[in-house]
Amino acid sequence: MSFITRGFSGRSHERDERLPPGQTLVHDFPVLSAGPTPEIDTAEWEFSITTETGGVHSWNWQQFMALPIDEVDTDIHCVTHWSKLGTSWRGISLDTLFENVETQYDYVMAHSYGGYTTNLALDDLLDGKAWIAFEFDGEPLDPEHGGPARLLVPHLYFWKSAKWVRGLVMMGEDEPGFWEQNGYHLHGDPWKEERYW
Amino acid sequence: MSDASTATATTATSEPARALAAVPRAGWHVATVAATRRETANAARLELEVDGWPGNAAGQHLDLRLTAPDGYTATRSYSIASSGSGTRVVLAVDRLPDGEVSPFLVNEVRVGDRLEVHGPLGAFFVWRPVDHGALRSAGDGAGGAASALRARPVQLIAGGSGIVPLFAMATAHAEARDLTPFRMLYSVRTPDDLFFAEELMALAATSDDFRLDLVYTRRTPDGWPNPAGRVTREALEGAVLPATERPIVYVCGSTGFVERVASWLIELGHDARDIRTERFGGI
Numbered sequence: 001m002s003f004i005t006r007g008f009s010g011r012s013h014e015r016d017e018r019l020p021p022g023q024t025l026v027h028d029f030p031v032l033s034a035g036p037t038p039e040i041d042t043a044e045w046e047f048s049i050t051t052e053t054g055g056v057h058s059w060n061w062q063q064f065m066a067l068p069i070d071e072v073d074t075d076i077h078c079v080t081h082w083s084k085l086g087t088s089w090r091g092i093s094l095d096t097l098f099e100n101v102e103t104q105y106d107y108v109m110a111h112s113y114g115g116y117t118t119n120l121a122l123d124d125l126l127d128g129k130a131w132i133a134f135e136f137d138g139e140p141l142d143p144e145h146g147g148p149a150r151l152l153v154p155h156l157y158f159w160k161s162a163k164w165v166r167g168l169v170m171m172g173e174d175e176p177g178f179w180e181q182n183g184y185h186l187h188g189d190p191w192k193e194e195r196y197w
Numbered sequence: 198m199s200d201a202s203t204a205t206a207t208t209a210t211s212e213p214a215r216a217l218a219a220v221p222r223a224g225w226h227v228a229t230v231a232a233t234r235r236e237t238a239n240a241a242r243l244e245l246e247v248d249g250w251p252g253n254a255a256g257q258h259l260d261l262r263l264t265a266p267d268g269y270t271a272t273r274s275y276s277i278a279s280s281g282s283g284t285r286v287v288l289a290v291d292r293l294p295d296g297e298v299s300p301f302l303v304n305e306v307r308v309g310d311r312l313e314v315h316g317p318l319g320a321f322f323v324w325r326p327v328d329h330g331a332l333r334s335a336g337d338g339a340g341g342a343a344s345a346l347r348a349r350p351v352q353l354i355a356g357g358s359g360i361v362p363l364f365a366m367a368t369a370h371a372e373a374r375d376l377t378p379f380r381m382l383y384s385v386r387t388p389d390d391l392f393f394a395e396e397l398m399a400l401a402a403t404s405d406d407f408r409l410d411l412v413y414t415r416r417t418p419d420g421w422p423n424p425a426g427r428v429t430r431e432a433l434e435g436a437v438l439p440a441t442e443r444p445i446v447y448v449c450g451s452t453g454f455v456e457r458v459a460s461w462l463i464e465l466g467h468d469a470r471d472i473r474t475e476r477f478g479g480i
Contacts, residue, residue, distance in 0.1 A: 003311065004265070004266050007301070144452070144456060
């Protein structure tokens with residue numbers, strides 16, 4: 001139903017092919033959060049994966065930092081229409097974290113310090129597609145951006161990259177997390193504009 | 198570009214069934230500009246007549262899409278200053294210095310122009326009037342049910358153009374003759390930068406349940422009791438409902454403003470779960 005807006009020409013029509021539809025390139029780093037930024041001390045930080053048998057795999061900060069670290073250069077896309085290109089991160093691959101995890105379940109609920117949740121398919125987390133990131137642009141990740149550690153799933157809209165992540169819980173069925181219950185899409189592919197449902 | 202309305206329709210079968218029962222479904226709509234006016238030297242108020250708009254709750258937002266003759270599009274999110282079941286939707290848009298869409302909306306748009314909007318969006322940063330009929334009948338029967346239903350007081354905290362969704366809440370509160378205590382703290386640069394100045398003054402003057410506190414960061418009106426300056430922790434403590442009253446607090450403004458205010462609210466004893474935030478801009 002798109003139609004031309006009278007009088008609008010826009011700024012630059014050289015569309016960067018790395019930008020998904022409806023996105024605008026930004027150079028700062030906007031913040032989308034539903035509440036206050038929690039303060040999390042790495043001395044008390046813990047990350048866990050919980051399976052259907054009740055099995056829990058967990059790491060404290062020290063154990064976590066001893067895992068092999070990936071350097072990740074990637075574009076990120078927020079549902080609120082901004083994208084950043086060529087961002088650089090360091091983090092632990094979900095492939096590493098799932099190495100000894102046995103599960104028959106196909107879905108995951110990510111839980112964050114502060115109580116927020118977001119749902120993901122396990123397929124969207126494995127095979128080099130997702131990390132728990134603790135460094136952005138060569139610096140420890142700022143609390144506003146999810147520090148000390150956030151999920152990084154750059155091929156999906158960035159609300160899926162849960163800030164202040166503390167654990168993943170395996171699910172048999174796909175269930176909406178906090179953001180999804182409040183109107184965001186269950187999957188969130190920016191190239192298909194899966195913003196809202 | 199791909200048509201997002203198609204994407205929305207094809208994914209309808211996977212929608213989370215238990216969520217959002219009370220929220221109208223979002224979709225693309227044609228909005229016709231019904232009125233424009235200068236809000237401040239730097240901002241405009243746009244009144245839109247939106248064909249098929251399902252109504253919206255106070256605090257929700259929409260996406261607005263502009264299309265150039267060569268097919269280039271630009272989409273931005275804007276908070277809605279109005280609420281209710283009608284098809285009139287009010288926006289107030291601040292012109293960003295390097296903006297692409299906001300200068301067009303503030304300077305170019307005329308009555309009769311058509312714009313594409315998608316919404317209403319968001320189900321968390323919203324406020325709905327309390328159903329006092331239900332409250333009273335519950336009170337007749339069981340005291341426990343009445344206290345469970347009793348409305349929490351509301352503290353609104355706005356920085357600059359962050360006033361827009363909070364103005365929608367304050368207006369919805371007044372129009373519903375809702376008895377929930379409302380208090381608003383609004384930080385602006387100068388008296389000339391106030392959005393909805395007349396409406397807010399009228400609300401503050403006529404409603405016993407609405408109190409307005411203003412902070413001027415650059416220049417105050419003549420005779421103002423406080424010097425110009427940013428909201429401080431002390432000023433915040435003096436101007437917001439105390440944590441002991443368990444208010445729901447809505448904070449909207451720039452990322453820096455919201456981060457400062459929200460962290461002070463935690464220090465002042467407010468529960469993080471009672472603080473809802475909406476931020477704009479980067480850091």
